Amino acid sequence: MPKHPTTPPIYIRTPTLDDSAEFLASLKSPNTRQFFRNVGMPPSNPAAYKKYIARISTDRHEGFFVCHKKTHQILGVINLNEIVRGVFQSTFLGYYILPQHTGHGYLTQGLRLVARRAFSQLKLHRLEANIMPDNKPSLAVVKRCAFHYEGLARRYLKMVGRWRDHKRFALIREDWLQHRCNPGKIA
Ligand SMILES: CC(C)(COP(=O)(O)OP(=O)(O)OC[C@H]1O[C@@H](n2cnc3c(N)ncnc32)[C@H](O)[C@@H]1OP(=O)(O)O)[C@@H](O)C(=O)NCCC(=O)NCCS
Structure with missing residues (x-):
């Protein structure tokens, strides 16, 4: 029996x-700064939003909004950064x-749709997610989406002024194909 029997009503x-x-209005809730x-x-x-749109309009980046099917409200954002082609086909x-909008499975469901787009339409082979060890909600997202843990990268990214260790996860096309055929295996 799946933990969440209903699929969140979203699209990308x-x-x-x-x-x-x-988008900018949706960041005005009182706990936004604390949350991020x-x-x-x-x-x-x-100006920053305009820069973001310019960035995702290049070949090296793709951006997606996760939106509610009924209200069309923006719920979240998923970006494919630094897409490398050639023998890598990775992002x-x-x-x-x-x-x-936390706690409804919107991001998990959105990531599954983005993975489908990345592997089938964009012909990528690998999606990497690098997550700080104490970011439990994000670790839960990649687990639900069947990413593989590939190890700890020490002092990997400079986040908010400090070099921080990250846990490295990846979803490769072969694993995605296998799980897509057997979605019950993903919580
Ligand atoms: C990481 C982040 C996106 C996770 O958000 P989230 O709301 O927990 O993730 P989801 O939208 O997938 O929702 C999962 C929650 O919905 C619940 N849920 C309800 N219905 C669900 C469904 N059908 N499918 C999956 N989960 C469902 C899950 O149980 C989980 O709740 P829980 O944490 O109480 O167990 C969010 O915490 C965030 O944006 N953090 C700040 C930015 C950040 O850290 N980004 C990642 C950097 S690596």
């Missing part, structure tokens, strides 16, 4: 400049849910 789409006002304190704030002013994931 590409962010645009027209989303600026809604260890991982860095998302773009939180019009580094970045993601966050807006703090008012």
Whole structure:
């Protein structure tokens, strides 16, 4: 029996400049700064948002909003950063849910849709996620999406002013194909 019998009602789409006002307003909830304190704030002013859209418009990056199917509200963001082609076909994931929308499985479900897009449409072979060891909600997301743990990278990223260890996870196309055929195996 799956832990969560219902599928969250979400879809993914590409962010645009027209989303600026809604996106920036959604970051105005009182606990936003606290929520993002260890991982860095998302773009939180019009200039930073514009820069984000410019970045995901290049070949090296893809961005996705996770949105609610009924209300079309933006719930979260998933980015494929530094896409490397050639013999690598790989990318580094970045993601966050807006703090008012945690705890519903939206990000997990969104990541499954992004994985499908990455492996089938974008023809990538590997999605990497690097997570600080104390970020339990993020560790739970990659576990639910069947990522493999590949080891600890010491002082891997400089986050909020400090070099921090990260746990490295990856989902490769072969594992995704196997789990897609057997989704019950993913919690
Ligand atoms: C990491 C982060 C995205 C996780 O958010 P989240 O809301 O816990 O993740 P999901 O949307 O997948 O929701 C999972 C929760 O919904 C619950 N849930 C409800 N229905 C569900 C469903 N159908 N499927 C999966 N989970 C479901 C899960 O039990 C879980 O709740 P729990 O933590 O109480 O067990 C969020 O904490 C975040 O944005 N943090 C700040 C940025 C960050 O750390 N990013 C990652 C950097 S590596």
